[in-house]
Amino acid sequence: MNLIAADGEVWRKHRRVMGPAFNGKLYDLVWKETLDTYREMVSAEGWLGKSSVEIPAVQRLTFKPPRASNGRFTIQEALQIVTERNLLLSVLPKWARLRIPFFGMRRTMEAFDLMTEFMHSQVQERKREIHTKGEEDLESDVFTMLVRANEDEGSKLKLEDDELVSYALDFIDQKFKPHADIKIGNVWSLLFAGHETTAHTLAATIGHLAVHEVIQADVHKHIIDVIGDDPQPSPESYSKLEKVLAVFYEALRLYPAGHILIREASEDTVLDIPKPHGQEGNITIPVEKGVQVSLNFFRVGQSSNLYLPLKVIVDMVGVQYNPRYFDEPEKFKPSRWCGVPAESEIFSAFSIGARACLGRKFAIVESICFLTMLLRDYKVEPLLLPNETRDQWAKRVLDAKLVITLGIKDVPVRLVSRK
Numbered sequence: 001m002n003l004i005a006a007d008g009e010v011w012r013k014h015r016r017v018m019g020p021a022f023n024g025k026l027y028d029l030v031w032k033e034t035l036d037t038y039r040e041m042v043s044a045e046g047w048l049g050k051s052s053v054e055i056p057a058v059q060r061l062t063f064k065p066p067r068a069s070n071g072r073f074t075i076q077e078a079l080q081i082v083t084e085r086n087l088l089l090s091v092l093p094k095w096a097r098l099r100i101p102f103f104g105m106r107r108t109m110e111a112f113d114l115m116t117e118f119m120h121s122q123v124q125e126r127k128r129e130i131h132t133k134g135e136e137d138l139e140s141d142v143f144t145m146l147v148r149a150n151e152d153e154g155s156k157l158k159l160e161d162d163e164l165v166s167y168a169l170d171f172i173d174q175k176f177k178p179h180a181d182i183k184i185g186n187v188w189s190l191l192f193a194g195h196e197t198t199a200h201t202l203a204a205t206i207g208h209l210a211v212h213e214v215i216q217a218d219v220h221k222h223i224i225d226v227i228g229d230d231p232q233p234s235p236e237s238y239s240k241l242e243k244v245l246a247v248f249y250e251a252l253r254l255y256p257a258g259h260i261l262i263r264e265a266s267e268d269t270v271l272d273i274p275k276p277h278g279q280e281g282n283i284t285i286p287v288e289k290g291v292q293v294s295l296n297f298f299r300v301g302q303s304s305n306l307y308l309p310l311k312v313i314v315d316m317v318g319v320q321y322n323p324r325y326f327d328e329p330e331k332f333k334p335s336r337w338c339g340v341p342a343e344s345e346i347f348s349a350f351s352i353g354a355r356a357c358l359g360r361k362f363a364i365v366e367s368i369c370f371l372t373m374l375l376r377d378y379k380v381e382p383l384l385l386p387n388e389t390r391d392q393w394a395k396r397v398l399d400a401k402l403v404i405t406l407g408i409k410d411v412p413v414r415l416v417s418r419k
Ligand code: HEM
Pocket: 003, 004, 015, 190, 193, 194, 195, 197, 198, 201, 252, 256, 257, 258, 260, 261, 262, 349, 350, 351, 354, 355, 356, 357, 358, 359, 360, 362, 363
């Protein structure tokens, strides 16, 4: 069980353990870490002193987690392999995983081992700190909170070892028969929830700014107005950078990383939903307790008034492209977010209500900081193929790609130094 998968009382327990870690102190830390990460990236990529650099896929940068290595490959590579491969692994019995000579299976298993070792070493380090440091000297980052809850013998909020760092995703047993052994501790679930989603959205933001020169110039001016050439802008700048937030929100609306949400009716109920945009009246759908609910409709025939509910999922792409809420929904128009209050439900890509994304502000602070620094220092241009126009680039690149989360295809760009 983990926070994302749990329901009812178990969910409440996990949320009570993790919720307090998502506070102002954490967001200041996220801001500072992101500044350091940005600087490290510029230096490690060898961009210093160059007037421009070409990046065949900007995802190569936005997907990079912290550096660490076991000599075979880095945590960066391991995490990428793990996120790409965990579904493939789940449909192979354990014994077959090391024996199957193709699909880079050995490398995949090594990546899992490295990630697991890394997680356990982090846990051990946090445990040492918990036992040796005083209360006031302990960090209040999410990882520390989770390990403390794991150490909290006798407490109602104790997290079991399984709930901390375990990982098993097996849908096939040793004899190739279907079964379900799923254990994804909170640390893994946070990694999956936070890493790919943010990385995809950053890539989509950069891709759209590359072809929307006027919008990019306006955002750049705004950044200069707010932080000037300060090499270490303070976390307080965050709340003033609303145009950077608007481009991030708009990219996330176009590519909602959490593209499906599963909901189960906890009691018999009736959904009363407006007909598609431009049509009068509502559709009423009875939903029985236990049914998994969809807000997506399938119209029977061209003109009939019969709608069949597809009772499977909440279709987040449908919500974000609904012309009832967004004019010209296919267009990249960040200005639609200007002046929208933070608590408005119109921005729903992190979901809304009790089960909304716990990492929303984490993701936003991190992304605003990264985009602000990148766009202040570099102009982003599309990296065109020979004889390709910008419009052709946009048609080729600005399209969706689905792995576990929804994202954008590889975004090739040129960064031109503004210094
Ligand atoms: C752009 C980045 C992100 C997007 C678009 C996003 C989107 C979402 C969505 C749509 C949900 C609801 C899922 C559902 O109800 O089935 C969710 C839940 C959640 N997200 Fe995020 N997320 C992002 C980043 C993060 C980050 C950085 C973290 C952690 C550091 C995080 C942690 C979580 C957690 C723990 C939940 C489950 C909350 C609960 O059920 O109580 N997310 N996210």
